Amino acid sequence: MAVIAVYSIIGGVGKTTLAVDLAWRSAVLSRHATLLWDLDPQGGAGWLLGQPESIARRAASVFQRDGRPRELIAPTRYPRLSVLQSDESMRSLSVALARIGKRRRLAHLTAALSAEYPRIIVDCPPVLNEISDQIMAAADLLIVPLPPSPLAARALDMLRREISNSQHRHPPILPVLSMYDARRKLHREVHTGLAAGWPVIPMSSMIEQTAVRRAPIATFAAWSEANLRLQRLWDAIESKLALRAAISA
Ligand SMILES: Nc1ncnc2c1ncn2[C@@H]1O[C@H](COP(=O)(O)OP(=O)(O)OP(=O)(O)O)[C@@H](O)[C@H]1O
């Protein structure tokens, strides 16, 4: 089993788009029962998959002592892919979690769901607070999409400092260069310097279209370069997880 969090301190870098895409690949192509868990009050992950809006306003209740995540998990139109949608109740989650004082609440919840869902993909809000602490404790792998800019590199440094200062174990980080445009000199420079060896997701109108069509790119533009890049990223993640499983076996 593996918990893969798509996380960045910066907003609008493509986290939700990527989390939804990876969850779809995990379920449909790799054939794992997969849960896409949305922790962002904006609730975009389910929406991108074409799910109806969640009206229950109960998403945060899952974190209470007697919380029942299974009651809120819904199937999607895709085989083996389920979603735990977010809603406005998640706005106060950070405060509520700090009050409870259990740093591993999310980790316990994902562990309890792991028999049913060997892959759990978490769409994270762009925060560095109690919620990100919970994510660090629960995740086996942190995918960090970063646009090719000095500010994004600085944010990645901040994140690395933050987690190395923590006394707790933290997951490995896989930075992914996102919204990459090879026509731009700055992007090329970042790619050849700082980001050598990182997976690259191009700036792509086909990826933008996933929000218009509310469907994963592979369902309508399987031929595109962007789809190929996303598949390569998913394959790299699967290899990393297989290696980790082999080492711990
Ligand atoms: N590779 C890409 N190429 C072009 N557009 C993209 C790409 N990835 C995401 N987008 C677009 O960028 C916008 C922001 O994407 P998304 O909502 O996934 O970011 P986010 O990091 O989850 O944002 P937030 O921090 O607000 O949750 C959306 O309009 C999305 O369609």
Ligand SMILES: [Mg+2]
């Ligand atoms: Mg998002």
